[in-house]
Each structure stands twice: as C-alpha cells, then as structure tokens.
Amino acid sequence: MAEVNTHLREGLGEESRSFWQMAWIRFRRHPLARLGGWVLLFLYLGALFADFIAPYPEVKSFRKMQFAPPTPIHWRTEDGRLTRPYVCKVTRTRDLRTFKLVFKEDCSEKYPIYFFVRGYEYKFLGLIPMDLHLFGGPWVTEEKAQIFLWGSDDFGRDLFSRIWFGARVSLTVGIFATILALVLGVFFGGLAGLYAGRPLYAIRGFFHPSFRKGWLESLENGRPWLFGVTLLLQILFWGGAIAVLAVTLAGFWQVSAGLERWIATVIGGGAILWIVWALLFGSLRVDLDDVIMRTTEVLAAIPGLYLLISLAGVMRALNLPPVFTFYLVITILSFVGWGGLARTIRSMVLQLREMEYAQAATALGASEARVLIRHILPGTFTYLIVVMTLAIPGFILGESALSFLGLGIQEPASSWGLLLSKAQAEGIAAINTRPWLLLPGFFIFVSILAYNFLGDGLRDALDPRAKR
Incomplete structure (x- = not known):
C-alpha cells in the first residue's frame, strides 16, 4: 500500500509539472546539449571580457616579431625548482644558410607573469575606463619582452588577443542577423497565415x-x-x-x-x-497571403552568394567604413533570408487559427491583432527557439566565409574568418611551420559544433510529443 501511494504521489507530481519544467528536465538529460551550452557560455564570456583577457590591444603590433611561435612559459628554475611562471626575451634572427626566421630565447633575465595586473588602458563595454588585465606584468607595457600564448601573425600582433577580439564579431553577428530574420519571418508569415483566403x-x-x-x-x-x-x-x-x-x-x-x-x-x-x-x-x-508567398519565392530564386559578392563590391566602391559595410551586407542578407521561415510560420498559423481557443477569442470580439499576438504566435515559440539556435551557426559560417574571401571585416579590425585568411595566404607553410595560424579555424569549428549540439538538445526538449 505504501508503495502504491508513493507511485501515485510521484505520478501526480510529474503530471503537475508545466511544459517548460518538463522541457528543462529533458534538456538536462542531454549531455551533448549541456556541453554545447557551457562551451558557448565560455566563448561569449571570453568575447565580452576580451579587453580584460587579452594582454595587448587589438591593433598592437611588434615589427620584429612577425610569425613568432607561441612563447614558452617556464615553471622551473635552472636547478629544477618550481617557481612563479615566467617568460624570457625572444629575439628574431635569420639563418644565413636556409634563410629561415629563427626565434631564440635569452633567459639571462626572467620576466615573471602576474595575474590581475595593470596594463594597457581600455574601456570596458566601451564605457568604463579600465586598465586591469588577467595576466601580464610591468614588462608588458614597457615592452621589455613579449608574451604570445598562441603566437603572432604577419604584422607581429598577438594572436591570442586578436582571437578574443575577433570573437565579438564572429559570435554576435549570427545573433543579430538571426533575430532580424526571425522578426521579418514571423511578421510576414503571421500575416500571410492569418489573412490567407481573405483579400x-x-x-x-x-x-x-x-x-x-x-x-x-x-x-x-x-x-x-x-x-x-x-x-x-x-x-x-x-x-x-x-x-x-x-x-x-x-x-x-x-x-x-x-x-x-x-x-x-x-x-x-x-x-x-x-x-x-x-x-x-x-x-x-x-490576397495578402498570395503577395507575401510570391515574394518569398522571388527571394528564394536569388543566389545568396552572388548577391553577397555584388553587394560587397558596391559597398566597397562607396568607400564606407569596413565594419559598417559588413553589417550592412549582413542586414541585407537577413532581409533576403527570411522567406523560408515565413513559409513555415504561415503553415503553423493556418493550423493554429482553426484551434478552438483562437476561434473562441474571435467569437468573443477580440481583434485580429490580439488573436494573432496573444493566441496564435505563442504556439510557434518552441519552434522559433530551435530555429534560432540552428540558424546562428549559418550566419557565423557566412561571416567567416566573407571575411576569408576578403569581403567582410577588413584590417585593422579582426574576426575569425579574417584571421584564418592569414593561414590561407601562407599556403602550406601555415601547416608545416606556422600551425598556430589555424587556431581561428578551430574556434569556428568548436562554436558551430556547440550550437548544433545545443540546437539538437533544445529540439528534443521542446518537442511537445516527447514522452514525459
């Protein structure tokens, strides 16, 4: 009898949970989705605090340290004892026999690494003046030695710093472009579904x-x-x-x-x-539905890549700032790319507007706008959440491809695609002698994979047909 009561209480407790509570429980049972969420949180926090994490400003360059390898971090003294981590001064020379650049350490003087130190000034979030950095030392600002955790690029700039600064563009552009496409798709798709067959x-x-x-x-x-x-x-x-x-x-x-x-x-x-x-x-x-759907068909017939290249060429001819040009092109692509979402939202609205609660609201005198906003569109929220997590990687790849081809962000700004183009410019040497130039590609791969894991987990968790 006690076991029966226990099972009844458990069953009632499970049935009393809301849809979102059950979705959260199902999401927590998805290990890859949780992993993707934590990875994305780490990447976005790194992009947000890039000025704090990076030891150098985004455009800081060292003329004699082009393509410097990652700086060795030493933890022991000459006699093998553990000590505070330190770096040595690195000098660049050229081998007269092979004509290759050679970087040699000079540990006659050690430069200890401290944490939470004062360094280059910056504005946190573009507003608050600060000079606190995660690691470094007085020798960083005095330029007695350099610390390149992930090597340097062709201008002698710290790749570690530029990757985190570039994450701001590569990670945020997907969110903004996706939100814009969602707004347009939901607006026009909702109108098309609501007024279908009603001129x-x-x-x-x-x-x-x-x-x-x-x-x-x-x-x-x-x-x-x-x-x-x-x-x-x-x-x-x-x-x-x-x-x-x-x-x-x-x-x-x-x-x-x-x-x-x-x-x-x-x-x-x-x-x-x-x-x-x-x-x-x-x-x-x-017929508003007919007009909107024919418009989406016209937009779907436009080749996105060729349109993008043409728009980028036009914007470049206007001599606009690189960042403004890039975001303008992405905005135009968002206007072009909302058609597929609008068609899906239309089909969902056509189904939801025939539901009893929507018909009851209309019979009680609710306006069409209220029926659409309060009773129909909320039924598409779970689908939109999943679509958003799966659409953002596409825009991240689009930004990376644009910058890689030289049509997106331009110097001195940075993005992962632009940084990866440095490896492409070096050819096979980037793999043989300068593999650190491929690190931006690794970050692109990880972010896309994390978003796909997260999207798969949300799709399973928010499926109303999933078993409790």
Missing part, C-alpha cells in the same frame, strides 16, 4: 464606395483609428511608388533619346496616372 484592400479611392463603406465599418467596430492607420500606410506606400517612378523616369529621360525616351515616358507616365486615378476613384483588393 484586403490595397487601394481605397477617396471617391469610391469602398472608402465610405470601410469608414462606416470602422465606426461600427469602434476602431476608426485602425482605418486611419491603414489609409496613411496606403498613401505612404503608393506615394513612395510614385516618387520612385518619377525619379526613374527623370533619370531615363536624361540618359536616353529618341524613341526609347518616348516609350519610357508613356509607360512610366501611364503607371503614375493609373496610381493617381486609383487613389482617387478606384479600388484594388489583393
């Missing part, structure tokens, strides 16, 4: 019966402000279309002559006159 007015002429009918309906529903907002959006959209057509026609008029000029004038002028006539006397109804 809406794209144009209500001021002197058309539909205008008066819409105004009276808005007064009956108690939402005249909504009618005013849609009317304002209509005027802004079609007014912008008229402006674009007028500017295009004016430019074509200047660069063309003869029959081409008159053909363009007839086509462009006719389009402008039709829009003006429709805004005054006409009416146009469109």
Whole structure:
C-alpha cells in the first residue's frame, strides 16, 4: 500500500509539472546539449571580457616579431625548482644558410607573469575606463619582452588577443542577423497565415464606395483609428511608388533619346496616372497571403552568394567604413533570408487559427491583432527557439566565409574568418611551420559544433510529443 501511494504521489507530481519544467528536465538529460551550452557560455564570456583577457590591444603590433611561435612559459628554475611562471626575451634572427626566421630565447633575465595586473588602458563595454588585465606584468607595457600564448601573425600582433577580439564579431553577428530574420519571418508569415483566403484592400479611392463603406465599418467596430492607420500606410506606400517612378523616369529621360525616351515616358507616365486615378476613384483588393508567398519565392530564386559578392563590391566602391559595410551586407542578407521561415510560420498559423481557443477569442470580439499576438504566435515559440539556435551557426559560417574571401571585416579590425585568411595566404607553410595560424579555424569549428549540439538538445526538449 505504501508503495502504491508513493507511485501515485510521484505520478501526480510529474503530471503537475508545466511544459517548460518538463522541457528543462529533458534538456538536462542531454549531455551533448549541456556541453554545447557551457562551451558557448565560455566563448561569449571570453568575447565580452576580451579587453580584460587579452594582454595587448587589438591593433598592437611588434615589427620584429612577425610569425613568432607561441612563447614558452617556464615553471622551473635552472636547478629544477618550481617557481612563479615566467617568460624570457625572444629575439628574431635569420639563418644565413636556409634563410629561415629563427626565434631564440635569452633567459639571462626572467620576466615573471602576474595575474590581475595593470596594463594597457581600455574601456570596458566601451564605457568604463579600465586598465586591469588577467595576466601580464610591468614588462608588458614597457615592452621589455613579449608574451604570445598562441603566437603572432604577419604584422607581429598577438594572436591570442586578436582571437578574443575577433570573437565579438564572429559570435554576435549570427545573433543579430538571426533575430532580424526571425522578426521579418514571423511578421510576414503571421500575416500571410492569418489573412490567407481573405483579400484586403490595397487601394481605397477617396471617391469610391469602398472608402465610405470601410469608414462606416470602422465606426461600427469602434476602431476608426485602425482605418486611419491603414489609409496613411496606403498613401505612404503608393506615394513612395510614385516618387520612385518619377525619379526613374527623370533619370531615363536624361540618359536616353529618341524613341526609347518616348516609350519610357508613356509607360512610366501611364503607371503614375493609373496610381493617381486609383487613389482617387478606384479600388484594388489583393490576397495578402498570395503577395507575401510570391515574394518569398522571388527571394528564394536569388543566389545568396552572388548577391553577397555584388553587394560587397558596391559597398566597397562607396568607400564606407569596413565594419559598417559588413553589417550592412549582413542586414541585407537577413532581409533576403527570411522567406523560408515565413513559409513555415504561415503553415503553423493556418493550423493554429482553426484551434478552438483562437476561434473562441474571435467569437468573443477580440481583434485580429490580439488573436494573432496573444493566441496564435505563442504556439510557434518552441519552434522559433530551435530555429534560432540552428540558424546562428549559418550566419557565423557566412561571416567567416566573407571575411576569408576578403569581403567582410577588413584590417585593422579582426574576426575569425579574417584571421584564418592569414593561414590561407601562407599556403602550406601555415601547416608545416606556422600551425598556430589555424587556431581561428578551430574556434569556428568548436562554436558551430556547440550550437548544433545545443540546437539538437533544445529540439528534443521542446518537442511537445516527447514522452514525459
């Protein structure tokens, strides 16, 4: 009897847990997902505290220490006793027989390594002036010796410092681009699913019966402000279309002559006159779902890589700052890449809007916006969480590929892809004699793998069909 009561209490306790509590329990049972989460936490903390972790600023270079190997850390004295870790001064010479660079240690003077020391000044989070560093010593700022934990690059810059500074770009760009793509995909996908099969007015002429009918309906529903907002959006959209057509026609008029000029004038002028006539006397109804879905199909037909290369070339011709150019290109790619997510959200909304709770909210007089935001979109949250964790690695790889090809972040800024391009420029020598140049590729591999582990764990944990 006691065992039966125990089992009943356990069963009731398990049944009383919420969905998110059960999801957390299932996630904790996924060891690879936990490992991926801890690895990502470590990487993001390293990127956040890069100024504190790095012994040198991002652009600090040593002209005579190009391609220096990792600095040896000594823990024992000459007689074998343990001591405080220290480094020795390294000098670069060239072998006159092989003409190769040779780095030799001079331990006649030892430079001890201290922790939590004062060093180069920086601004934590770009706001708080600080000069505290994780390790180093007075000899770092006085430049009596160098400490390159992971070697140096072709400009004599500390690769350890630049990897952590580069993590800020490589790790955060995926989050920002994914969030932007999610916002666009959820917004347009939700609209397409909610208004599927329900044509809406794209144009209500001021002197058309539909205008008066819409105004009276808005007064009956108690939402005249909504009618005013849609009317304002209509005027802004079609007014912008008229402006674009007028500017295009004016430019074509200047660069063309003869029959081409008159053909363009007839086509462009006719389009402008039709829009003006429709805004005054006409009416146009469109299926919002059909418009959005056809737009996603057009975007899907655009080759992303070629578009990216073309945009990067255009931005470079405008002489914009490298960082601004990079983020602008990523933003444009986010606008192009939301189509697949929008199609999935549309299909989910089509299913959720027919559920009893959504139908009940509509019957009780809830507005379409409230039904969509409060009752339909929350049903897609678990899917969006998984999509976000699986989409971020794609943007990280995209940034790395761009910078590797010279189309993303440019010197003196750093990212993992840009740092990895140094190894590619060195060719086979990077593997034989300078393997430390491949470390940025290792960080790219680890971050992508960690995100995939985390995404797989979240997908299993948030699956509502999973067994308790």
